[in-house]
Amino acid sequence: MKVAFVVQRYGLEINGGAELHCRWVAEHMKKHWDLEVLTTRAFDYITWKNHYPRGEEEINGVSVRRFSLDKTRNPRKFGRIQEHIMHREHRLEEELEWMEEQGPLSSSLIDYIKTHQKEYDYFIFFSYRYYHSYWGIHSVPSKSILVPTAEHDPVIHFHIFKELFRKPQAFIYNSVEEKNLINRISHNEKILGDVVGVGTELPSQYSGETFRKKYSIDGDYIIYMGRIDKNKGCDQLFKYFLQFKRDTGSDVKLILVGNSVLKIPSHPDVVYLGFLSEEDKFSALSEALLLVMPSFYESLSMVTLESWALGHPVLANAECEVLRGQCLRSQAGLYYENYDEFKEALNLLLSRHKLRLEMGKKGRSYFLKNYTWKVIENKYLNILGQLEKRK
Amino acid sequence: MGKPNKRKKDIIIDYENLDVQDIMDQIKKKIESQPKKSPLKRKVPGGEGSFWGKAEEMEEMEGLKGKIKQLLLRGIRPFSPLIKLLVLPVHQEIREAHRSLHHAHKRLDNLEKMNSNLEQKIKELSTQLNRTQEYVKLLHNLSHNTVVELSKLKIEEENIKIKNRIMEKDLEFLSKREKTLEKKIYS
Numbered sequence: 001m002k003v004a005f006v007v008q009r010y011g012l013e014i015n016g017g018a019e020l021h022c023r024w025v026a027e028h029m030k031k032h033w034d035l036e037v038l039t040t041r042a043f044d045y046i047t048w049k050n051h052y053p054r055g056e057e058e059i060n061g062v063s064v065r066r067f068s069l070d071k072t073r074n075p076r077k078f079g080r081i082q083e084h085i086m087h088r089e090h091r092l093e094e095e096l097e098w099m100e101e102q103g104p105l106s107s108s109l110i111d112y113i114k115t116h117q118k119e120y121d122y123f124i125f126f127s128y129r130y131y132h133s134y135w136g137i138h139s140v141p142s143k144s145i146l147v148p149t150a151e152h153d154p155v156i157h158f159h160i161f162k163e164l165f166r167k168p169q170a171f172i173y174n175s176v177e178e179k180n181l182i183n184r185i186s187h188n189e190k191i192l193g194d195v196v197g198v199g200t201e202l203p204s205q206y207s208g209e210t211f212r213k214k215y216s217i218d219g220d221y222i223i224y225m226g227r228i229d230k231n232k233g234c235d236q237l238f239k240y241f242l243q244f245k246r247d248t249g250s251d252v253k254l255i256l257v258g259n260s261v262l263k264i265p266s267h268p269d270v271v272y273l274g275f276l277s278e279e280d281k282f283s284a285l286s287e288a289l290l291l292v293m294p295s296f297y298e299s300l301s302m303v304t305l306e307s308w309a310l311g312h313p314v315l316a317n318a319e320c321e322v323l324r325g326q327c328l329r330s331q332a333g334l335y336y337e338n339y340d341e342f343k344e345a346l347n348l349l350l351s352r353h354k355l356r357l358e359m360g361k362k363g364r365s366y367f368l369k370n371y372t373w374k375v376i377e378n379k380y381l382n383i384l385g386q387l388e389k390r391k
Numbered sequence: 392m393g394k395p396n397k398r399k400k401d402i403i404i405d406y407e408n409l410d411v412q413d414i415m416d417q418i419k420k421k422i423e424s425q426p427k428k429s430p431l432k433r434k435v436p437g438g439e440g441s442f443w444g445k446a447e448e449m450e451e452m453e454g455l456k457g458k459i460k461q462l463l464l465r466g467i468r469p470f471s472p473l474i475k476l477l478v479l480p481v482h483q484e485i486r487e488a489h490r491s492l493h494h495a496h497k498r499l500d501n502l503e504k505m506n507s508n509l510e511q512k513i514k515e516l517s518t519q520l521n522r523t524q525e526y527v528k529l530l531h532n533l534s535h536n537t538v539v540e541l542s543k544l545k546i547e548e549e550n551i552k553i554k555n556r557i558m559e560k561d562l563e564f565l566s567k568r569e570k571t572l573e574k575k576i577y578s
Contacts, residue, residue: 327411328411328412331409331410331411332411333411334411334414334415334418335415340422341415341418341419341422344418344421344422345415345418348402348414348418352404354406355404355406358406358409359409362409
């Protein structure tokens with residue numbers, strides 16, 4: 001069976017979001033299918049500039065075919081169009097104009113999908129909101145499967161997506177909440193779909209002790225991992241954490257791991273480590289008392305799954321339906337809607353070792369049941385198997 | 392690890408059957424049951440140590456002295472809004488409100504100026520538009536007349552062509568006749 005994964009960007013340097021999700025799934029599914037990744041030459045998701053060379057290459061054993069981008073994105077123009085159509089009555093043509101402006105606009109990729117569709121059995125599209133998925137699915141609806149990676153983003157309510165969500169043959173969702181959201185928007189319950197997500201593998205070597213020595217970290221700490229950004233709720237986390245320290249006198253530290261696009265408060269107990277290697281990342285996580293996830297929008301938080309894989313509880317932002325749902329389903333995390341809840345929940349988790357231990361166990365078993373690669377691979381195979389039976 | 396808050400012990404957790412929803416409900420209940428400080432009292436400068444805080448304390452005093460003070464306090468109570476106006480930073484608030492109103496007025500003035508400029512521009516544009524409309528009408532008439540004239544010319548051209556053809560035929564006939572007559576004369 002020949003399967004194409006279609007994604008906006010692809011490369012080892014891209015270490016987050018739907019692109020990493022796609023790469024991980026591709027690297028695990030290549031043993032089951034004749035798999036090829038169809039993508040663009042872009043690296044920068046703001047401008048979509050051509051970066052990688054055109055043509056074919058192999059990345060971690062997966063063959064990748066790259067297509068040139070017709071134009072770069074003008075963020076100002078795009079922002080203006082988005083602002084207009086999000087706050088005013090608008091026509092369908094304007095939504096399509098928004099889609100074209102958003103990109104990544106690669107007509108050669110869409111042309112390739114159209115002209116070579118007979119060579120592939122299925123096209124799996126990642127990220128619903130981009131040009132490649134919208135026009136790709138419209139080009140080959142009978143062979144398309146969508147991994148929407150949707151969150152509570154206002155653009156999901158555009159009319160073009162309501163129609164798009166009725167086109168594919170199957171859906172691979174990241175969470176129950178994402179499935180409900182898409183069903184609610186487009187009433188596409190009849191289309192085949194399963195909640196799958198993505199798996200995680202723990203590195204063979206990681207050591208908390210080495211990590212503490214390497215970065216001179218002593219004492220107890222909670223950890224945040226991911227892009228340090230206002231959109232990820234980090235400014236609220238800083239505010240709450242510093243207030244928590246003032247109110248309780250706790251000496252717990254907050255360790256921050258990831259690239260930062262936000263000013264980090266200058267406080268001795270807020271420690272920024274920057275971007276870490278996989279080994280250091282897991283070492284840091286293994287020593288943490290808990291992971292804190294302040295993000296408002298997540299379709300699936302991989303780092304939350306990694307925390308559970310290591311047997312650590314999570315303190316999540318309840319505004320994010322997915323994180324809240326994951327905490328309730330796993331019984332492995334608490335959540336907060338405001339500062340009072342943040343304070344009480346964090347205090348409870350810090351003060352009760354047994355609670356952290358039990359939640360960690362629950363998290364680990366939830367991870368093993370739902371998010372090991374074997375489970376994920378079987379779910380992908382099962383969906384395509386069902387589609388094959390229908391033929 | 393830090394200084395865990397001992398009050399948290401009142402959240403009951405069944406570790407055998409961990410229930411996050413139940414824990415969160417308990418946390419919410421606990422937050423609700425915690426006494427909330429009156430935001431108004433916190434906002435009044437001086438708080439409990441202020442004149443009014445002390446006055447309330449004095450009200451609670453017992454004995455003759457206390458009663459006299461209570462009577463005095465009751466006596467000045469009607470004037471309390473005036474005293475508050477003088478003591479509390481109401482004046483400051485009024486000044487701030489006045490300042491923001493002044494700014495709003497300034498902005499409105501600017502908007503009015505812009506509006507009058509816009510009206511002027513609209514007038515100019517409408518004059519231009521009227522002129523353009525007249526030009527368009529004239530152009531339309533001109534093109535109509537041109538079409539009519541062209542049609543007439545075309546018809547005339549056709550007539551001339553036909554006449555020309557007839558004359559050519561006549562000429563041909565006459566030349567033939569001439570040749571025939573010449574033959575007869577010389578023969």
